[in-house]
Amino acid sequence: MKEVNKKIRHVNLRKFKKKEESNISGADFEMEVWLVSKYKGIPLVIQAKKAVERYDSYCNKLNYKPNNKRQIDTLIEYCQSYKKLPFYLFYIHV
Secondary structure (H helix, E strand, O other), X not given: OHHHHHHEXXXXXXXXXXXXXXXXXXXXXXXXXXXXXXXXXXXXXXXXXEOOOOOOOHHHHHOOOOOOOOHHHHHHHHHHHHOOEEEEEEEOOO
């Protein structure tokens, strides 16, 4: 892990407000990582979903529609418009 950290020059984080998340980005937050060796940023736009139970309904989470439009479609459109990479992150709390 120390070797990876040496290559990271800078990280920008931006958390989206609820209204931005449902109407504009479809994401919880945006993270841009700048690597020393590449001199180029890697813009990641991330929507995090909590998996409550072992066999949680992941498809329903991917098809979530806060405003009659699937959140995943909003995320993809936002990323295409700004040339960023969309990611879904599933996590559990133990």
